[in-house]
Each structure stands twice: as C-alpha cells, then as structure tokens.
Amino acid sequence: MLWWLLGGLALLAALLYWQFILTEGVYLGRRMVVWLYDLGAKTYDGVKDYDADDEAYYLGEPLAGRLAGQPQARVLDVATGTGRLPLALFQQPPFQGVVVGLDASKGMLEQASAKLADYWERVALIHHDATRLPFPDDYFDAVTCLEALEFLPDPFTSLTEVVRVLKPGATLLITNRVGLDRLFFPRRTTSTTAFIHHLTSLGLTDIQPQTWMTYYDLVWAVKSNQ
Numbered sequence: 355m356l357w358w359l360l361g362g363l364a365l366l367a368a369l370l371y372w373q374f375i376l377t378e379g380v381y382l383g384r385r386m387v388v389w390l391y392d393l394g395a396k397t398y399d400g401v402k403d404y405d406a407d408d409e410a411y412y413l414g415e416p417l418a419g420r421l422a423g424q425p426q427a428r429v430l431d432v433a434t435g436t437g438r439l440p441l442a443l444f445q446q447p448p449f450q451g452v453v454v455g456l457d458a459s460k461g462m463l464e465q466a467s468a469k470l471a472d473y474w475e476r477v478a479l480i481h482h483d484a485t486r487l488p489f490p491d492d493y494f495d496a497v498t499c500l501e502a503l504e505f506l507p508d509p510f511t512s513l514t515e516v517v518r519v520l521k522p523g524a525t526l527l528i529t530n531r532v533g534l535d536r537l538f539f540p541r542r543t544t545s546t547t548a549f550i551h552h553l554t555s556l557g558l559t560d561i562q563p564q565t566w567m568t569y570y571d572l573v574w575a576v577k578s579n580q
C-alpha cells in the first residue's frame with residue numbers, strides 16, 4: 355500500500371514538473387503560460403544570464419547585416435519577452451530603424467520597457483497575443499520570434515501570421531526546439547527537416563538552420579518575392 359502511495363506521489367510530482375517547469379504551462383492553456391511569465395518576469399533575465407557578446411554575434415550583428423542598406427527598417431519581434439532581440443539590434447550602430455516588440459505578458463513587457471529606455475523613440479512595445487498579429491500584410495523588413503513558437507496557443511497559425519506580415523524579400527529569424535528536450539513538447543515542435551519543409555510550404559526561401567543553443571537552433575529564411 356505504501357509503495358502504491360509513494361509511486362502515485364512520484365508520478366504526480368513528475369507530471370507537475372513536466373507541466374509547470376519543463377513546458378511552462380503550455381498544455382494547460384494560454385492563460386497559464388502568460389500567468390507564469392508574468393510571475394517570473396522580474397527574475398527572467400537573471401535566470402537566462404545572456405552573454406552580451408553572444409547576443410551580438412548570433413543575433414544583433416547578422417540581423418543588422420541583413421538589414422544593411424535599409425536604415426529605416428521596420429522590425430517586428432514576436433513574443434519579445436524582456437526585449438532581448440530589440441536590445442541586441444539597437445546595440446548595432448548601423449541599424450537605425452525601429453522595432454515593434456509584441457508579447458502577451460504585461461510583466462515581461464514592463465521589463466522590456468525598462469531595459470530599452472535608452473531607445474524609447476525607436477521601440478514600440480505592444481501587449482497582444484501572437485495568434486493574430488495586428489499589422490497589415492507585407493509590412494515588416496524583418497520578423498523575429500525567439501524561444502517562443504512552442505509556447506504559443508497554435509504555433510503553426512502563428513507561423514503563418516509571421517510570414518503574412520513580412521514583406522516579400524524580407525528576413526525571418528526564428529528558433530526551432532531541438533535535442534531531447536523536444537520530446538517534452540509533443541505536437542508543438544517538429545524536427546528541423548519538417549520545420550524547413552513547413553517554412554518552404556509557407557513561401558520562404560534561402561532557409562538556413564544554424565546551431566545555436568543546446569535546445570534551440572536558429573533558422574534564417576527569406577520570404578519569396580513571388
């Protein structure tokens with residue numbers, strides 16, 4: 355009897371760990387995800403402990419490079435969180451454009467607002483869900499979405515939205531979850547091959563996956579001109 359009880363408790367603990375820690379509430383619905391991010395917003399950057407050089411090397415410099423020749427470029431960062439991508443881009447002097455950061459968590463956006471205070475004239479932070487983007491078709495010179503797709507209510511609808519608001523010829527920078535960790539996200543992630551196939555079916559070309567972190571690849575792509 356005791357063993358059954360202990361086994362049941364261990365199973366429950368594992369289930370809770372999977373639901374709340376490993377997958378950050380995503381199988382419990384959008385409200386739970388946003389609530390957890392609101393709750394952890396103040397400590398988020400401390401936990402992530404970003405390295406400024408890595409942020410520049412992997413994100414800021416290559417994105418600014420792709421936007422070279424478009425000094426007034428308009429960039430959208432979907433699920434911007436605490437503003438990590440806008441900051442990395444603003445720290446590149448050749449980039450003189452504007453960034454819209456969209457997120458469903460007010461807590462995360464408050465952190466972003468404080469972090470991006472020096473760039474307030476060039477950044478707009480919007481509290482909105484990523485399922486439907488409140489922008490016209492073909493509007494942005496680049497769209498980014500980092501470490502977020504698998505947490506959105508419908509990752510594949512959001513991906514379609516992301517492509518819709520990209521201008522033809524514009525750059526997409528997105529992450530794909532990889533490694534063993536992907537197994538914790540059934541129906542929310544795909545292999546890199548399937549991800550590339552999906553991006554191709556949405557009209558993206560020049561798709562280049564790039565090894566980035568243990569659990570994420572970066573994927574660069576360009577929206578077809580046709």
Ligand SMILES: C[S@@+](CC[C@H](N)C(=O)[O-])C[C@H]1O[C@@H](n2cnc3c(N)ncnc32)[C@H](O)[C@@H]1O
Nearest residue numbers: 391433434435438457458459462483484500502
């Ligand atoms: C792991 S964080 C990544 C944040 C940021 N992109 C980065 O790389 O640091 C995931 C973000 O997705 C946001 N998010 C989750 N569900 C969302 C939704 N339905 N619409 C918009 N943002 C959402 C969360 O609030 C959180 O800021």
